[in-house]
Amino acid sequence: WPCPHCGEYFQPCGDVVAGFRDIADPVLASEAAYIQCPSCSGRILPEQKRELNGRGVWLRDGESINADGSRYGDPRRSRIASFWMEGPAAAYQTLSQLVYKLLTAEQEYETTGSEETLKTVINTDWGLPYLPRASMEQRKS
DSSP states (O other): OBOTTTOOBOOOOGGGEESOTTOSSHHHHHHHOEEEOTTTOOEEOGGGHHHHHHHOOOOOTTEEEOTTSOEEEOOOOOSSOOOOOOGGGOTTSOHHHHHHHHHHHHHHHHHHOOOHHHHHIIIIISOOOOOOHHHHHHHHO
């Protein structure tokens, strides 16, 4: 996506979703979520997603893009066209829905120790590979 504030392109991924982690209530937290530009820290509201999806650009591995839309880098050559985007850019789910599902799945994990719902939300809704929390916590200790 091109940032509507600074024009720099960025990938709308989970790392740029902000504004919700410090709010305990999942409904209020999900309603407060927004995308934050990694270049200028500009706030991008959920209502802007459709327009930004329309202005988004698919890049090949090894390829980057300037604010003026010029591509550069050494793109990987392939006979296969393969595309991947993460949940924040998904057309049929709002940012609020994504954040709500994530927060309630995290609460379920904290309450029950079961990772199944969290795994499903991360894989299916956020479009990311799931790293088991139990094994990550064992590595920390």
